[in-house]
Amino acid sequence: MEVPESVEIAWGLRERPGKGPKRSLSLEHIVEAALRVGSAEGLAAVSMSKIAAELDVSTMALYRYVSSKGDLLMLITDAVLGPPPPLPEPGDDWRQGVHRWGAAMRVALQRHPWSLRIPITGPGIMPNHVAWLEAGLRCLRGTGLDADTKLAALLLVNGFVRTEVALLADLQDAHRTSQVTDEEALSGYGRSLARLTDAQRFPEIHELLEARVFDKPGGEDDEFAFGMERILDGLTVLVAQKPPT
Amino acid sequence: MEVPESVEIAWGLRERPGKGPKRSLSLEHIVEAALRVGSAEGLAAVSMSKIAAELDVSTMALYRYVSSKGDLLMLITDAVLGPPPPLPEPGDDWRQGVHRWGAAMRVALQRHPWSLRIPITGPGIMPNHVAWLEAGLRCLRGTGLDADTKLAALLLVNGFVRTEVALLADLQDAHRTSQVTDEEALSGYGRSLARLTDAQRFPEIHELLEARVFDKPGGEDDEFAFGMERILDGLTVLVAQKPPT
DNA sequence: GCTCTACTGTTTATGGCATACACGATATTG
DNA sequence: CAATATCGTGTATGCCATAAACAGTAGAGC
Numbered sequence: 001m002e003v004p005e006s007v008e009i010a011w012g013l014r015e016r017p018g019k020g021p022k023r024s025l026s027l028e029h030i031v032e033a034a035l036r037v038g039s040a041e042g043l044a045a046v047s048m049s050k051i052a053a054e055l056d057v058s059t060m061a062l063y064r065y066v067s068s069k070g071d072l073l074m075l076i077t078d079a080v081l082g083p084p085p086p087l088p089e090p091g092d093d094w095r096q097g098v099h100r101w102g103a104a105m106r107v108a109l110q111r112h113p114w115s116l117r118i119p120i121t122g123p124g125i126m127p128n129h130v131a132w133l134e135a136g137l138r139c140l141r142g143t144g145l146d147a148d149t150k151l152a153a154l155l156l157v158n159g160f161v162r163t164e165v166a167l168l169a170d171l172q173d174a175h176r177t178s179q180v181t182d183e184e185a186l187s188g189y190g191r192s193l194a195r196l197t198d199a200q201r202f203p204e205i206h207e208l209l210e211a212r213v214f215d216k217p218g219g220e221d222d223e224f225a226f227g228m229e230r231i232l233d234g235l236t237v238l239v240a241q242k243p244p245t
Numbered sequence: 246m247e248v249p250e251s252v253e254i255a256w257g258l259r260e261r262p263g264k265g266p267k268r269s270l271s272l273e274h275i276v277e278a279a280l281r282v283g284s285a286e287g288l289a290a291v292s293m294s295k296i297a298a299e300l301d302v303s304t305m306a307l308y309r310y311v312s313s314k315g316d317l318l319m320l321i322t323d324a325v326l327g328p329p330p331p332l333p334e335p336g337d338d339w340r341q342g343v344h345r346w347g348a349a350m351r352v353a354l355q356r357h358p359w360s361l362r363i364p365i366t367g368p369g370i371m372p373n374h375v376a377w378l379e380a381g382l383r384c385l386r387g388t389g390l391d392a393d394t395k396l397a398a399l400l401l402v403n404g405f406v407r408t409e410v411a412l413l414a415d416l417q418d419a420h421r422t423s424q425v426t427d428e429e430a431l432s433g434y435g436r437s438l439a440r441l442t443d444a445q446r447f448p449e450i451h452e453l454l455e456a457r458v459f460d461k462p463g464g465e466d467d468e469f470a471f472g473m474e475r476i477l478d479g480l481t482v483l484v485a486q487k488p489p490t
Numbered sequence: 491g492c493t494c495t496a497c498t499g500t501t502t503a504t505g506g507c508a509t510a511c512a513c514g515a516t517a518t519t520g
Numbered sequence: 521c522a523a524t525a526t527c528g529t530g531t532a533t534g535c536c537a538t539a540a541a542c543a544g545t546a547g548a549g550c
Contacts, residue, residue, distance in 0.1 A: 003441075007437075011441050018497090018547070020496055020546060021497065021498040021544075022546080024498085024499075025499095047536065048536080049535080049537090057500095059538090060501085060539095063538075063539095064497085064498070068537085069536095069537065069538090121415060121418070122416075122434070125434065125437055125438070125441070130441070130442060134447050134448075134449050141449075146456070147452060147458045148456070148461075148464070152468050155412075155468070156471075156472045156476075159408035160401070160404060163404035163405075163407070163408060167400075170365055170367050170368075171367075173366070189370070192252075192370055196370070197375060204382035204383050205375065205379050207382075207392060208395075211391070211392035211393070213396055223397050223400070226397045230483065231479055232479070233479035233482040233483070234482075235479075237479075238475065238478070261526095262526085263518065263526090264518050265527045266515070268526090268527070269528075270528095292506080293508065294506080294507075303528065304529095305509080306527085306528050306529075308508095308509075313508085313509085314507095314508065
């Protein structure tokens with residue numbers, strides 16, 4: 001029924017009765033410090049103590065601004081996303097708009113891929129999340145889709161983008177932990193697969209290996225474009241059935 | 246380059262030189278206990294101590310079977326997935342096959358939705374994961390797609406299924422934590438949105454709210470079917486361009 | 491001006507966690 | 521039978537989130 005404290009703060013619904021001493025920090029500073037820690041050492045290192053140390057402040061000081069670590073993580077996810085760009089752009093039809101929407105979201109998330117490991121705790125209620133939803137819905141204007149369908153379509157694209165960037169985060173982590181390039185990690189995966197599977201029981205996978213699928217570097221952009229086009233094609237089929245408004 | 250210990254164990258590549266005392270546990274027992282703990286109290290409660298307590302054994306005993314908690318989590322994800330059904334079924338074309346593949350995966354994951362909060366640490370290398378990949382590739386036989394494209398298509402479907410079930414896990418968690426039904430949680434989200442957004446700055450979202458999108462219960466199956474059909478439609482466009490083999 | 495009071499950041503304490511290490515018990519191998 | 525590798529356990533370390541008690545600060549009301 002009620003909304004978490006950090007949500008109210010983020011929407012600016014909290015009044016500060018400026019009674020006591022001046023505050024030495026701000027939510028923005030705290031979130032920025034958390035982003036620095038996360039970028040440098042990954043989500044596992046994002047602890048209240050590390051963040052406080054980054055700000056030269058005692059651990060418990062943070063709790064004057066945030067009611068729990070979970071609250072802070074919600075603020076982080078919202079900060080990572082940032083505000084959406086103005087969408088759709090003037091000449092865009094719905095497909096171009098949604099494509100731009102997904103691509104922009106991907107760019108935003110890729111600034112802090114580690115943040116995608118933060119477990120989701122419910123539908124997005126933070127300001128930037130809601131703003132992105134609004135922008136996405138705007139792109140779907142005039143498709144003739146009803147409200148439920150629009151929402152489902154955006155959830156589909158959103159889920160795809162997040163999944164795609166999260167995969168990238170894994171490679172980055174492997175890179176950090178084991179001093180290995182993305183390329184090596186990928187071909188290492190191919191070699192492991194080859195070692196563990198025999199051609200009799202896994203003929204299809206063997207074909208994959210023979211096609212050297214895992215030896216090609218940097219297919220992330222291609223893979224993203226592929227998935228996005230498939231989803232947009234699927235939506236196109238649907239939109240074509242509806243009369244445009 | 247090398248593969249984690251739990252992976253080798255799971256593939257049965259570890260020999261046991263039965264020298265010391267008899268073992269009182271087994272990997273299967275440990276994973277089962279972990280699944281019980283997770284189902285009862287969520288992923289946060291899946292700690293080495295809780296699992297050990299469930300088995301009436303000291304915490305450190307588990308480390309005779311598993312080299313780290315991360316290893317155990319990998320075993321859990323593989324156990325949750327389980328082996329794939331035989332796919333495609335006799336009369337299936339590729340589209341029916343892939344649909345069945347995704348639906349079966351959803352059923353498997355829904356047995357332990359909390360497990361989807363386990364952070365992925367790389368491409369699936371565990372036996373069941375590989376077996377599902379093999380099954381998925383089998384469904385795509387005769388589509389004329391090349392190896393990279395088949396893999397990308399399955400990743401797309403896999404990501405979608407996981408995202409969709411993970412969303413369900415959030416509702417379940419809210420249900421457990423706040424003694425509230427899924428329905429109430431959803432309509433609570435609608436009310437929060439209504440309170441935080443004004444119709445001027447968020448006209449599209451306001452339309453959503455007026456359509457009572459968040460007051461309808463149990464749309465999970467519909468939403469899953471929707472997303473799956475969109476993806477399959479998108480793949481159909483692609484397959485239609487290729488000559489069938 | 492002065493006092494009251496809400497708020498500040500800090501220190502200290504608690505309970506949980508993963509896991510390294512050393513130990514005595516055990517069962518197979520020579 | 522003796523040697524040894526492996527078993528399960530108890531203890532200890534260091535990290536974590538966070539509750540509680542505390543002294544300093546600055547605005548509100550007189």
